[in-house]
Amino acid sequence: MKYGIVIFPGSNCDQDSFYGVSSVMGAEAEMIWHKDHHLGQYDCIILPGGFSYGDYLRAGSIARYSPIMQEVVAFANGGGLVLGICNGFQVLLEAKLLPGAMLQNKHVHFICKSVYIKTHHSNTPYTNALKEGDILEIPIAHMEGNYYCDNSTYQRLKDGGQILFSYCDAKGNSTDEANPNGSLRNIAGICNEKKNVLGLMPHPERALESMLGSEDGKRIFESIRSHC
Amino acid sequence: MEITKDLISAHNLTLEEYEKIKTILGREPSLTELGMYSVLWSEHCSYKSSKPLLQELPVVGEYILEGPGENAGVIDIGDGLAIVMKVESHNHPSAIEPYEGAATGVGGIIRDIITMGARPIALLNSLRFGNYKSPRTQYLLNGVVSGIAGYGNCVGVPTVGGETYFEDCYDGNPLVNVMCVGILETKNMVRAVAKGKGNPVIYAGSTTGRDGLGGAAFASKELNDQSEKDRPAVQVGDPFMEKLLIEACLEISQQDYLIGMQDMGAAGLTSSSSEMAGKGEGGMSLDLSAVPQRDKNLSPYEMMLSESQERMLLVVKSGYEDKAVEIFHKWGLKAAVIGSVEANALLTVKHKDEIVAEVPAKSLSNDAPVYNRPAKKPAYLDGLKSISDAITFGKANTDFNETLLKVLSSPTIGSKKSIYQQYDYMVGTNTVVLPGQSDAALMRIKGTQKGIALSIDGNSRYCYLNPFTGGQIAVAEAARNVVCVGAKPLAVTDGLNFGNPENPEVFWQFQQGVMGIKSACEALETPVVGGNVSLYNETNGTAIYPSPIIGMMGLMEDIDHRVTMGFKNADDVIFLLGDSLEELDGSEYLKVIHDMMGKECPRLDLGLEKEVQETCLSLINKRLLSSAHDLSEGGLAVALFESCITGDKGANIVIGATGLSDAALLFSESQSRILISVSPESLYEAITYLEYKEIPYQQIGMVTKGKSLKIDDLIDQPLESLEKSWKSLVL
Numbered sequence: 001m002k003y004g005i006v007i008f009p010g011s012n013c014d015q016d017s018f019y020g021v022s023s024v025m026g027a028e029a030e031m032i033w034h035k036d037h038h039l040g041q042y043d044c045i046i047l048p049g050g051f052s053y054g055d056y057l058r059a060g061s062i063a064r065y066s067p068i069m070q071e072v073v074a075f076a077n078g079g080g081l082v083l084g085i086c087n088g089f090q091v092l093l094e095a096k097l098l099p100g101a102m103l104q105n106k107h108v109h110f111i112c113k114s115v116y117i118k119t120h121h122s123n124t125p126y127t128n129a130l131k132e133g134d135i136l137e138i139p140i141a142h143m144e145g146n147y148y149c150d151n152s153t154y155q156r157l158k159d160g161g162q163i164l165f166s167y168c169d170a171k172g173n174s175t176d177e178a179n180p181n182g183s184l185r186n187i188a189g190i191c192n193e194k195k196n197v198l199g200l201m202p203h204p205e206r207a208l209e210s211m212l213g214s215e216d217g218k219r220i221f222e223s224i225r226s227h228c
Numbered sequence: 229m230e231i232t233k234d235l236i237s238a239h240n241l242t243l244e245e246y247e248k249i250k251t252i253l254g255r256e257p258s259l260t261e262l263g264m265y266s267v268l269w270s271e272h273c274s275y276k277s278s279k280p281l282l283q284e285l286p287v288v289g290e291y292i293l294e295g296p297g298e299n300a301g302v303i304d305i306g307d308g309l310a311i312v313m314k315v316e317s318h319n320h321p322s323a324i325e326p327y328e329g330a331a332t333g334v335g336g337i338i339r340d341i342i343t344m345g346a347r348p349i350a351l352l353n354s355l356r357f358g359n360y361k362s363p364r365t366q367y368l369l370n371g372v373v374s375g376i377a378g379y380g381n382c383v384g385v386p387t388v389g390g391e392t393y394f395e396d397c398y399d400g401n402p403l404v405n406v407m408c409v410g411i412l413e414t415k416n417m418v419r420a421v422a423k424g425k426g427n428p429v430i431y432a433g434s435t436t437g438r439d440g441l442g443g444a445a446f447a448s449k450e451l452n453d454q455s456e457k458d459r460p461a462v463q464v465g466d467p468f469m470e471k472l473l474i475e476a477c478l479e480i481s482q483q484d485y486l487i488g489m490q491d492m493g494a495a496g497l498t499s500s501s502s503e504m505a506g507k508g509e510g511g512m513s514l515d516l517s518a519v520p521q522r523d524k525n526l527s528p529y530e531m532m533l534s535e536s537q538e539r540m541l542l543v544v545k546s547g548y549e550d551k552a553v554e555i556f557h558k559w560g561l562k563a564a565v566i567g568s569v570e571a572n573a574l575l576t577v578k579h580k581d582e583i584v585a586e587v588p589a590k591s592l593s594n595d596a597p598v599y600n601r602p603a604k605k606p607a608y609l610d611g612l613k614s615i616s617d618a619i620t621f622g623k624a625n626t627d628f629n630e631t632l633l634k635v636l637s638s639p640t641i642g643s644k645k646s647i648y649q650q651y652d653y654m655v656g657t658n659t660v661v662l663p664g665q666s667d668a669a670l671m672r673i674k675g676t677q678k679g680i681a682l683s684i685d686g687n688s689r690y691c692y693l694n695p696f697t698g699g700q701i702a703v704a705e706a707a708r709n710v711v712c713v714g715a716k717p718l719a720v721t722d723g724l725n726f727g728n729p730e731n732p733e734v735f736w737q738f739q740q741g742v743m744g745i746k747s748a749c750e751a752l753e754t755p756v757v758g759g760n761v762s763l764y765n766e767t768n769g770t771a772i773y774p775s776p777i778i779g780m781m782g783l784m785e786d787i788d789h790r791v792t793m794g795f796k797n798a799d800d801v802i803f804l805l806g807d808s809l810e811e812l813d814g815s816e817y818l819k820v821i822h823d824m825m826g827k828e829c830p831r832l833d834l835g836l837e838k839e840v841q842e843t844c845l846s847l848i849n850k851r852l853l854s855s856a857h858d859l860s861e862g863g864l865a866v867a868l869f870e871s872c873i874t875g876d877k878g879a880n881i882v883i884g885a886t887g888l889s890d891a892a893l894l895f896s897e898s899q900s901r902i903l904i905s906v907s908p909e910s911l912y913e914a915i916t917y918l919e920y921k922e923i924p925y926q927q928i929g930m931v932t933k934g935k936s937l938k939i940d941d942l943i944d945q946p947l948e949s950l951e952k953s954w955k956s957l958v959l
Binding site: 009012013019049051053054055056109110111112113139141143203205206208209211212213 | 674
């Protein structure tokens with residue numbers, strides 16, 4: 001299994017993702033430069049966290065126009081796995097691979113902490129090693145993670161089983177207190193209709209070793225491995 | 229342009245200094261030359277008041293590869309790896325423009341690290357603000373914290389630790405000291421040197437504009453009501469550019485053709501070019517017309533003095549200039565050849581084919597006047613009143629539950645979660661001990677079993693009472709912090725923040741503070757590998773408390789041995805290492821409860837300090853401790869609460885008769901004390917070791933399942949209510 005990790009100017013979780021999927025999870029991985037026009041053979045593309053192009057204008061809005069994104073969109077449309085983490089999620093929204101938009105956190109500040117998320121569906125490439133209702137402890141670190149979409153989009157996401165993760169407390173309750181950024185219905189991660197594109201605000205690559213506080217992120221990469 | 233007296237004084241130069249410039253040049257300087265001397269001879273760049281004292285500090289040691297003199301100190305950690313670190317202040321800019329002031333402080337110190345060829349892996353900060361309740365403080369606090377967050381988060385360097393104090397003396401002059409730590413393969417270390425006659429000099433990074441013009445000179449003045457007018461002297465940062473610059477510089481650091489590199493920080497192009505020339509062949513010629521510019525019609529004066537951010541100067545082997553430029557272009561950065569290395573000892577600056585400045589390069593960086601300032605013991609010290617003269621403590625009717633709640637609600641003591649939660653402290657996936665978990669942050673070194681512990685510390689109230697002992701304590705406590713996570717303290721970077729050195733009483737504080745640091749660094753064997761001096765921290769004639777800040781790095785051979793401060797298991801036995809004395813002077817308790825300062829700074833016995841630290845470290849390495857936590861502001865009561873709340877456990881403490889007043893038992897800030905907990909299985913071995921080491925220690929109680937803190941018959945409070953008071957600092 002081989003990951004491709006895109007480096008945009010301003011990406012800052014690219015090396016962490018590389019280390020996580022290769023050194024910890026044991027997969028092959030390669031970095032992909034944002035100016036490339038050709039995508040090699042990969043099983044899963046990761047759009048890593050960071051501040052692509054300084055997040056000037058709007059988080060992820062400029063990255064979506066970089067040359068490699070045309071290739072990533074084509075790869076996704078062909079059914080390839082694309083995982084956007086944090087800023088990568090924002091890029092996926094800007095690229096219209098996922099519906100909705102990201103607003104500033106409700107308290108305006110950047111927020112870095114460990115949160116709990118609940119799994120809602122296990123029939124996807126990203127969750128097949130999880131059970132419905134499984135709770136994962138994974139860190140977040142963002143300024144704009146307040147996911148928003150209109151009612152009809154929300155209904156479609158819900159009916160289509162596309163809301164894969166939502167923020168919850170340690171016991172799995174979806175409360176306002178457990179929602180760190182004010183996102184609609186505590187949404188933390190959604191996938192597209194075909195379930196091959198996942199946008200996730202929490203950072204699973206930061207939760208792969210007990211030394212760092214949690215290994216729960218492994219479950220997501222194990223799912224990807226067993227799918228591929 | 230004629231150089232008038234007014235022009236000289238507007239450049240913050242004395243007439244004597246101007247005469248010295250004339251002697252060096254053998255003629256009147258041009259305006260550009262006057263500007264160049266004025267910034268490099270400013271206190272900020274030249275250390276003209278502090279140099280003689282700084283030479284007293286111990287700078288060499290077993291692990292030290294590079295001490296002061298380069299952009300940052302370098303410490304060997306084995307396996308071909310080295311740690312690079314430095315602290316820097318951005319006090320004056322942050323007082324005027326908190327967001328940009330703090331942000332560019334972060335940017336500047338990161339560049340000092342990448343200049344050495346190291347990848348930055350951690351940031352820490354030490355912040356000092358005035359009265360927490362004043363609207364101005366709220367504005368500055370919010371601005372500084374978001375500035376640090378905005379810059380550090382974007383460049384992808386985790387902010388893993390820090391400290392924040394509130395004290396009225398900082399009302400007009402907050403302190404923002406930022407420390408950056410990097411890692412490099414020793415073989416790739418880069419120096420700021422311009423060697424090899426004819427080798428090209430390359431400018432790289434952002435374009436040059438008018439921002440931050442004369443920032444170094446501004447930083448060397450006292451602040452006053454007119455300082456707002458100096459706002460143009462505050463630089464504006466672009467963390468996105470910095471991130472690109474980090475990657476590009478690290479890429480070029482791996483190349484054999486790189487000869488030297490220097491960032492353009494204070495005094496921009498002038499300092500970087502003269503310093504690199506001074507350390508190499510001695511000379512350099514620059515053509516300013518080739519400098520990438522963002523403003524039209526920049527004069528040579530402006531270009532030489534601009535402090536536009538995110539810029540570097542490099543020297544590469546002749547013939548490799550295109551390759552070097554290509555790396556920067558790949559990262560979307562400007563880069564151009566703007567000059568060459570010369571062997572004539574002159575810094576020659578051309579603009580549009582005209583020579584606009586030609587001065588001996590070393591005269592800028594090495595020949596600045598050095599002042600042996602007069603020192604005088606401050607008069608205020610004689611007016612200080614010992615608390616024993618003033619009030620009686622431990623009256624029978626004192627409700628110490630109330631007292632503890634009040635002490636915990638002091639913003640200096642309280643939880644800093646609403647600050648550190650705004651920082652990405654995890655990016656890099658190396659932060660093993662997170663903010664709030666221990667007295668020091670712990671970073672793993674990927675590919676090894678090692679870790680480095682980092683702390684930054686300083687108590688300026690102690691330094692106000694006794695700058696010598698206060699300086700010693702800053703070092704001792706920073707080392708103790710590092711020990712409490714399980715690392716051996718190796719090296720120090722210091723941030724020396726004081727008032728106007730031309731005032732003999734302030735200079736006395738500075739002298740005493742530095743000598744205190746020297747004695748503690750010698751005793752604890754932690755050399756000073758570099759740092760920063762910030763003087764003229766005064767507002768309208770009132771100086772800040774003397775505020776030396778100590779950044780400490782410690783090495784842990786096996787990261788699996790780490791401990792944190794939280795209590796782990798009910799029935800673990802709690803011990804207090806060290807001696808508790810009747811020392812409430814200068815304490816947070818005294819300030820919060822009695823609004824008093826007192827007279828004496830807590831005593832420090834460096835011999836005992838060292839023994840306590842070594843004993844604690846040995847206990848950790850023998851894996852006998854469940855937790856370890858340094859006692860500092862707020863004393864035993866606050867330390868116990870912190871270990872309880874961090875571990876989500878209670879504690880039942882029975883101390884009995886000690887000869888101390890109740891207030892001192894709870895809140896004394898006696899030094900060299902560590903709170904540890906030991907599991908019942910490890911108890912015998914731990915006690916045996918403590919007895920063998922013959923250090924003072926006391927068994928004081930047990931960790932409990934019940935979520936409350938009980939101390940003799942003085943305190944009995946549920947953690948929940950204590951926590952509420954402790955969380956009063958909200959941003």
